[in-house]
Amino acid sequence: MTVQSGTLARVMASNVGVNLVVTAQAANFTPTGTVYASASDAAGVLQAPVQVTAGASGLYTFSLDTATGVAPGRYKGNATIKLCSDQACTTPQAVASISVPYDITIVGTETAWPGDNLTALSAMTGAGDWSTFQGNSAHTGYVPVEIKPDQIALRWKRGLTGTPASSNGNTVAPQVTANGLLYTTDATSLYAYKETDGSRAWKYDFSNSSYYPVNPPAVANGVVYAVGSQSDANYMFAFDAATGTVQFRARVGSIYDRLSSPVVQDGVIYTNGGSYVGLYGYSTTGETLFNTTAGSAASQWAPAADANGVYLFTGDAIVVFKPKTGERLATVRDSNSSFYSQGSGAPVIGANGVYTTTGVYNSNTGNTSYSLTRFDIAKSFIDWRVTGSYGISPAYSAGVLYALNTNPFRLEARAEADGALQWSWTPQLNTESSFYGPAVVTKNLLFVSTNRVTYAIDKVTRKTVWSYPMAGLLSISQNGVLYIQSADATVAVNLK
Numbered sequence: 001m002t003v004q005s006g007t008l009a010r011v012m013a014s015n016v017g018v019n020l021v022v023t024a025q026a027a028n029f030t031p032t033g034t035v036y037a038s039a040s041d042a043a044g045v046l047q048a049p050v051q052v053t054a055g056a057s058g059l060y061t062f063s064l065d066t067a068t069g070v071a072p073g074r075y076k077g078n079a080t081i082k083l084c085s086d087q088a089c090t091t092p093q094a095v096a097s098i099s100v101p102y103d104i105t106i107v108g109t110e111t112a113w114p115g116d117n118l119t120a121l122s123a124m125t126g127a128g129d130w131s132t133f134q135g136n137s138a139h140t141g142y143v144p145v146e147i148k149p150d151q152i153a154l155r156w157k158r159g160l161t162g163t164p165a166s167s168n169g170n171t172v173a174p175q176v177t178a179n180g181l182l183y184t185t186d187a188t189s190l191y192a193y194k195e196t197d198g199s200r201a202w203k204y205d206f207s208n209s210s211y212y213p214v215n216p217p218a219v220a221n222g223v224v225y226a227v228g229s230q231s232d233a234n235y236m237f238a239f240d241a242a243t244g245t246v247q248f249r250a251r252v253g254s255i256y257d258r259l260s261s262p263v264v265q266d267g268v269i270y271t272n273g274g275s276y277v278g279l280y281g282y283s284t285t286g287e288t289l290f291n292t293t294a295g296s297a298a299s300q301w302a303p304a305a306d307a308n309g310v311y312l313f314t315g316d317a318i319v320v321f322k323p324k325t326g327e328r329l330a331t332v333r334d335s336n337s338s339f340y341s342q343g344s345g346a347p348v349i350g351a352n353g354v355y356t357t358t359g360v361y362n363s364n365t366g367n368t369s370y371s372l373t374r375f376d377i378a379k380s381f382i383d384w385r386v387t388g389s390y391g392i393s394p395a396y397s398a399g400v401l402y403a404l405n406t407n408p409f410r411l412e413a414r415a416e417a418d419g420a421l422q423w424s425w426t427p428q429l430n431t432e433s434s435f436y437g438p439a440v441v442t443k444n445l446l447f448v449s450t451n452r453v454t455y456a457i458d459k460v461t462r463k464t465v466w467s468y469p470m471a472g473l474l475s476i477s478q479n480g481v482l483y484i485q486s487a488d489a490t491v492a493v494n495l496k
Contacts, residue, residue, distance in 0.1 A: 001026050001060070001083070007101040008079070009150045012467045013453045014108040015068045016428050017047075019463035022081065022100050026058035029095050031083070038089045039064045041079040045104055050081060063461070068428075072108040077101075105154075109469045116156045117494060118197055121180065124480030124496055126443075129178035132218040133261040134393060134438055135475065137305040138349035141395035141402075143476045146443045147495050149456065149465040155481060155492040158198035173216035174261055174437075175485050176224075177477035179241050183224050184485065185214045190226055192244060195479055198492060202244035204237075206230065220264035223284065227252050227259050227271055236262070236271060236282055248286030260302035260346065263310075268324050270303045270310050278319075279303060279312050281326050290326030294319045302346040304354070309377070311347045313356050318347060318375045332375045334358055334382060345393035345438070348401075350416050352376075353383060355401060357390040372403050374419065384419045395439040395446075402446060404435040411439065411448055411457070425462055429453065436471040440482075447474050447482065454484050468493070 005023040012018045037050035044067060051063040062081055079100045083093040105114055126144040134141040175184040181201055182193045188207040193200055206213035206228045217226040224239040235249035254273050262271040268289065269282040278294030294314050304311045309320040309329055320330040336358070348355040354375045359368045370390045376383040389407035396402070399416045409432070413422045427450045436449040446457040449471050456466035470491060472484035482493040 001029055001095050001098050003098055003100055004059075005100075006150065007103055009103045009153070010066075010466060011105045011107060011152065011154060012066060013469035014070075014072050014106055014111075016453055016455075016464065016467045016469075017066050017068050018467060019458065019461065019465050020046075020064050020066065020102075022062040022064070022098075024060050024062070024098055026060065026095075029058075031093050031095075032085045034085070035060065035093065036084040036087050036089055037062055038082050038084070039079055040082075041075075041102065042077055043070070043075045045070055045075050045102070045106075046079055065463075066104065070106055072106045072111045074103070074105045074114065076103045107469055111469075113157050114154060116197070117153050118156065119153075119494060121195055121479040121481070123478050127476060127478045127480055129219060129478055130176050130475040131178065131220055132176060132263050133174045133216065133302045133346055134348070134395070135440070137263045137265045138396075139302065139304050139346040139393060140348060140350075140397065141393075141438050141440045142397040143440065143442050145476070145480065145495070147445050147456075149445070149458075151494070151496055152456065152466050152482075153494045154468075155494045156198045157489055157491045158193070159489045172473055172485055172487050174473055175475055175483060175490075176217055176219045176261070177475060177479075177481075177483070178219040179222065180479065181241065182477070182483065182490075183217045183219055183241075184490075185216055185226065188213045190214055190217060190224070190228070190239070190244075192224070192241070193490075195477060195481055195492070198490070201242075204239060204244050204246070215259040216261040218262040218264055218269075221284070223247065225262045225264065225269050227262070236269065236280070236286075238284070238286065250282050250286045250288055252280060253291065258300055260300045263303050263305050265305040265310070266307070266323060270305055272301060272303055272312065279310060279321055279326060281310075281324065289324060292321065292326045292328065294321075294328075300345075304347040304349050306349055311349065311354050311377075313347050315359075318354055318356065318377070320377060330377060330380055332377060332380050332382070334373065334375075336360060336371075336385070347375075348394055348396050350374075350396050350401070351399060352416065355394060355396070357393060357403075358385075359391075372401070372414070372419065374416075386414065386419045392435055393438045395441045397441045402439045402441055402448075404439060404448070406434055409433065411435075411446070413459075423462055425457055427453065427455070428464070436486075437473040440474045440476060442476070447476075449474055449484065 053061040214228040234252040238247040281289040372386040394401040394403040432450040440447040472486040480495040
């Protein structure tokens with residue numbers, strides 16, 4: 001029997017088990033009856049139970065899990081998978097076992113960095129620029145790439161920025177990537193870092209303002225856009241993405257509000273103008289095309305955009321504007337929502353609706369509960385609502401919303417059509433109690449960060465296949481690099 005899957009190479013957080021898959025081809029060997037299996041290795045990294053799936057033409061798949069409680073460190077060697085004809089694995093098959101090489105690194109929160117892995121970068125098929133909050137103008141967090149878990153490897157770790165911006169507990173600004181650079185902000189500056197090794201390419205300082213000096217960036221067509229303050233006035237800035245040279249600045253009315261990332265769609269830059277201000281539109285040459293009020297807009301919610309409209313969440317409604325002109329096209333009310341505060345998210349555009357996490361404030365308890373809500377824009381009504389504790393924007397792909405619920409504490413895959421729960425996944429550690437930011441979804445894996453661990457979850461098996469002991473905002477660059485960004489550091493992870 002020949003192993004076809006190669007070395008089981010994996011990084012995993014301490015005390016977090018991950019699933020491993022081995023494929024092997026039986027040649028000149030016909031098993032007796034049903035094939036059962038068990039796994040073992042000298043270091044005790046693997047658990048014994050193995051799930052066996054027989055395929056066509058003698059192909060077998062062996063699914064096994066790592067053990068929890070193994071000390072942090074790097075473990076290399078060969079695992080033995082015993083092949084048996086009984087479930088207790090006391091009677092061997094004619095081929096009694098197969099040997100599988102493994103290279104597993106277990107990382108704890110206090111573990112020393114295992115070393116940089118600065119492989120050559122190249123575009124990953126299917127990936128594009130991570131251009132704004134949740135990657136694109138629809139804020140889906142979807143990257144159409146296929147990732148092999150055994151190829152995921154740590155690239156570099158850097159303490160990238162200075163004192164983080166802070167507003168209502170949100171301490172990290174969403175990062176964006178393009179042109180081989182990572183763009184992010186702290187309380188006073190906009191930075192560009194090289195994807196190759198995390199070194200700084202350029203910096204722009206806004207520290208001469210007494211208000212919110214700089215807000216999260218967006219990037220498109222070789223230009224970085226961010227709303228920042230100078231001399232106690234706010235402007236939409238445009239920077240040359242390669243050098244940081246200011247190309248223009250255009251006035252924004254809001255001074256006191258902390259804003260989210262702009263969106264660039266079809267040659268127009270859209271930004272939420274803050275409480276009561278609504279939506280601004282700028283040309284890519286710096287001309288103010290429009291500014292329009294939209295009601296009590298929550299200041300940290302980014303607009304979403306597609307060819308049909310620009311969508312702004314105002315706390316009690318989705319307001320739709322005509323692209324490029326700012327003409328109001330529709331308002332879809334949510335009479336159940338009394339949410340008005342700074343948030344952390346954006347409307348998400350699906351195939352047949354716009355989705356938000358809408359909140360209801362309870363004046364008696366002082367708490368806000370959040371529901372996952374679908375707005376039917378064409379018919380101007382709320383199509384469905386799922387109650388829970390959804391304080392973070394969902395990710396979306398192919399008719400499925402990946403929502404983060406803290407009551408109960410789990411990731412949920414819900415059908416776009418009616419909100420029905422298709423499946424769920426629960427984090428593994430009893431010290432995990434919240435999610436750090438939105439999930440990121442690919443063709444085959446989901447990436448999600450709790451307050452303790454970042455996970456990769458297989459969408460078919462619903463099992464953890466990779467993990468790292470750090471919480472952070474997530475993004476995937478065109479070069480196939482996953483970024484985990486916290487207030488303390490950024491970790492870059494090769495996905496290919």
